[in-house]
Amino acid sequence: MVHPLSRGKDRDSFEKEKLTPPSSLLLSQTDTHTSSNSLYLKMEKILITGGAGYIGSHTAVTLVEAGYLPIIVDDFSNSDKSVLNGLKTILNQEVPYYEGDCNDRALMKRLFTEHSLKGVIHFAANKAVGESTAVPLKYYRNNVGSLVVLLETMAEFGVTDLVFSSSCTVYGQPDELPVKETTPRKDAESPYGNTKKICEDILVDVTKSAAGTRIISLRYFNPIGAHPSALIGELPLGVPANLIPFVTQTGVGIREKLTVFGNDYDTPDGTCVRDYIHVLDLADAHLKALEYLTDKPGSFYDLFNVGTGNGNTVLEVIQAFEKVSGKALNYQIGPRRPGDVEKVWADTSKISEKLGWTPKHSLEDALRDSWNWQLALAKK
Numbered sequence: 222m223v224h225p226l227s228r229g230k231d232r233d234s235f236e237k238e239k240l241t242p243p244s245s246l247l248l249s250q251t252d253t254h255t256s257s258n259s260l261y262l263k264m265e266k267i268l269i270t271g272g273a274g275y276i277g278s279h280t281a282v283t284l285v286e287a288g289y290l291p292i293i294v295d296d297f298s299n300s301d302k303s304v305l306n307g308l309k310t311i312l313n314q315e316v317p318y319y320e321g322d323c324n325d326r327a328l329m330k331r332l333f334t335e336h337s338l339k340g341v342i343h344f345a346a347n348k349a350v351g352e353s354t355a356v357p358l359k360y361y362r363n364n365v366g367s368l369v370v371l372l373e374t375m376a377e378f379g380v381t382d383l384v385f386s387s388s389c390t391v392y393g394q395p396d397e398l399p400v401k402e403t404t405p406r407k408d409a410e411s412p413y414g415n416t417k418k419i420c421e422d423i424l425v426d427v428t429k430s431a432a433g434t435r436i437i438s439l440r441y442f443n444p445i446g447a448h449p450s451a452l453i454g455e456l457p458l459g460v461p462a463n464l465i466p467f468v469t470q471t472g473v474g475i476r477e478k479l480t481v482f483g484n485d486y487d488t489p490d491g492t493c494v495r496d497y498i499h500v501l502d503l504a505d506a507h508l509k510a511l512e513y514l515t516d517k518p519g520s521f522y523d524l525f526n527v528g529t530g531n532g533n534t535v536l537e538v539i540q541a542f543e544k545v546s547g548k549a550l551n552y553q554i555g556p557r558r559p560g561d562v563e564k565v566w567a568d569t570s571k572i573s574e575k576l577g578w579t580p581k582h583s584l585e586d587a588l589r590d591s592w593n594w595q596l597a598l599a600k601k
């Protein structure tokens with residue numbers, strides 16, 4: 222389906238043009254938590270679990286721009302309803318949402334009854350590695366349990382297509398770099414990492430058993446950045462566990478200083494290496510994955526790395542941040558943090574060849590967008 226909204230807009234054109242759906246595509250929406258405002262008619266609907274979260278909200282934008290209607294379900298356990306306002310301003314239109322837990326079968330049934338879904342993207346999960354070690358059952362119940370409920374509901378309603386959020390954490394410290402999809406997974410370092418491995422295994426089993434189920438797991442490397450409008454971005458609750466929110470919070474003065482965990486690793490400057498991928502490029506990978514599934518025969522499973530193919534050290538990230546923000550970052554070198562992988566970056570040839578996906582944003586683009594998002598948050 223060709224949609225009138227333009228795709229792949231750069232940051233400048235976003236500023237210049239407003240996304241306005243033509244009135245012929247509007248319908249009145251009463252079955253979800255939207256106002257009496259109108260919504261897009263005849264657009265294929267994609268359920269986004271965890272759609273109010275960091276990656277889900279950016280994927281909602283990408284889907285609308287590509288002509289789909291995302292339906293969000295989120296319990297707001299790790300997000301804020303203000304995200305929905307951000308989406309509304311970016312899209313000039315509300316995105317319908319259901320407030321609730323994906324483990325709630327009755328809710329999921331209601332949702333699948335009320336909407337004819339083309340497919341599902343399953344983001345909803347808990348993702349704090351440290352917390353998962355302290356309360357593993359919370360992670361197994363939510364991350365594994367919600368996938369099972371979702372798959373059972375999809376089977377009941379004949380919805381076949383699913384894109385699942387996995388993680389490069391399944392590789393641990395890989396024996397080969399860059400990491401290919403065929404690189405063996407390692408024992409998980411945390412219950413969180415283990416839930417991703419278990420979920421991947423469940424998906425393989427399901428595609429082997431249930432005719433017609435078409436599933437892709439995307440193994441994300443390190444998502445960073447924000448929408449260039451600075452209306453949505455990462456919203457870490459409490460002290461951020463990831464580098465970039467810590468960097469931007471230090472830059473804006475919320476944190477006094479950033480500690481770099483170790484500078485004696487076997488890397489160019491001794492600090493850990495990661496593959497940082499702009500969240501909008503990641504969102505685009507979900508779109509490409511969904512569309513790739515469309516013409517696949519029944520019972521299909523595949524998995525793809527989603528990264529840039531480049532690794533950057535922590536000190537390179539700090540230098541790039543200082544360049545784009547014009548701020549000198551207050552940081553110190555501390556001891557290694559237990560459980561940190563020394564270096565990991567993706568081989569992206571498979572996703573590039575099969576899905577036709579390549580990242581469009583640089584590290585600097587992503588850091589600029591993260592910084593502008595942080596500045597916008599500071600004004601709130």
Ligand SMILES: NC(=O)c1ccc[n+]([C@@H]2O[C@H](COP(=O)([O-])OP(=O)(O)OC[C@H]3O[C@@H](n4cnc5c(N)ncnc54)[C@H](O)[C@@H]3O)[C@@H](O)[C@H]2O)c1
Pocket residue numbers: 270271272273274275276277294295296297298299300321322323324343344345346347348363367386387388389441442443444
């Ligand atoms: N951000 C990363 O660095 C990263 C890396 C690899 C994989 N992932 C995976 O990507 C997915 C999305 O990550 P994110 O960074 O957007 O996280 P996020 O916490 O910002 O988004 C997840 C959303 O899911 C919601 N949620 C959680 N459990 C739910 C439930 N049972 N029912 C309904 N809603 C629920 C939360 O409120 C939140 O809005 C997760 O599965 C995560 O494990 C993230």
